[in-house]
Amino acid sequence: MGEFTAELVDLHCHCLPGLDDGPATDTEALDLCHALVADGIKTVVATPHQLGFFERYADSRQIRSSVAFLNEALRATRLDLEVLSGAEIRIEARVPQLLRQDILMTLADRRRFCLLELPFDTLPDIRPVLDELSQLGIRGVIAHPERNSSIAEDPDLVMQWTEYELTFQITATSILGDSGRRVKKAAWKLLNMPICCIIASDAHGAVTRPPRLGQAHAAIARQEGPNRARALCVLEPLRILGRSQLED
Numbered sequence: 001m002g003e004f005t006a007e008l009v010d011l012h013c014h015c016l017p018g019l020d021d022g023p024a025t026d027t028e029a030l031d032l033c034h035a036l037v038a039d040g041i042k043t044v045v046a047t048p049h050q051l052g053f054f055e056r057y058a059d060s061r062q063i064r065s066s067v068a069f070l071n072e073a074l075r076a077t078r079l080d081l082e083v084l085s086g087a088e089i090r091i092e093a094r095v096p097q098l099l100r101q102d103i104l105m106t107l108a109d110r111r112r113f114c115l116l117e118l119p120f121d122t123l124p125d126i127r128p129v130l131d132e133l134s135q136l137g138i139r140g141v142i143a144h145p146e147r148n149s150s151i152a153e154d155p156d157l158v159m160q161w162t163e164y165e166l167t168f169q170i171t172a173t174s175i176l177g178d179s180g181r182r183v184k185k186a187a188w189k190l191l192n193m194p195i196c197c198i199i200a201s202d203a204h205g206a207v208t209r210p211p212r213l214g215q216a217h218a219a220i221a222r223q224e225g226p227n228r229a230r231a232l233c234v235l236e237p238l239r240i241l242g243r244s245q246l247e248d
């Protein structure tokens with residue numbers, strides 16, 4: 001593991017037990033946390049699914065208490081990993097209202113950024129939701145845009161949202177080619193467009209969909225240079241967490 005992979009910041013990870021299609025048990029959640037540390041991750045935002053296929057979603061209160069439980073378990077095992085609250089929210093018309101009601105969760109519970117998931121097969125007009133979020137002072141981080149079929153076909157489609165200052169979260173395994181050539185090509189194209197991007201693991205378990213952020217970081221460092229890799233996997237994520245000198 002190179003010097004730049006020591007303290008990666010992962011803003012998209014399904015590491016809470018029993019809330020979605022991530023780990024089913026406390027033991028599986030801890031196994032995933034060990035895999036995150038082995039991958040070079042020091043800080044992770046737990047982002048269980050809310051809305052969409054997970055209509056019977058965990059609400060903010062459950063997420064906060066599950067994160068507190070997991071951090072306590074990590075301290076007991078002396079694993080050097082900080083877990084923060086978050087969610088991956090399927091974008092739909094109710095999102096602003098449910099955020100106002102503190103049912104949906106923002107990234108790191110800061111009410112500044114929320115991780116929004118597009119449908120995979122269609123690209124709806126998300127502008128009305130983004131307008132309402134702007135009024136709440138919340139900016140969107142679009143989860144794995146490269147996995148949306150329309151954007152995979154034509155990555156330039158993301159330029160239609162320039163006015164909203166979105167961040168685009170590319171998934172590590174897309175960079176590495178695990179989701180096929182078309183998705184990989186779109187992921188690398190997005191990285192080189194004039195938009196703000198970050199890389200995250202979207203890991204779901206230590207065995208199934210394990211974290212590969214360290215490998216994606218290394219691949220980007222080889223292709224684009226270590227500074228670019230660090231910006232995508234450390235500095236920009238820290239900005240979203242309000243922990244950097246960069247504009248927040």
Ligand SMILES: [Fe+2]
Nearest residue numbers: 012014088202
């Ligand atoms: Fe996810």
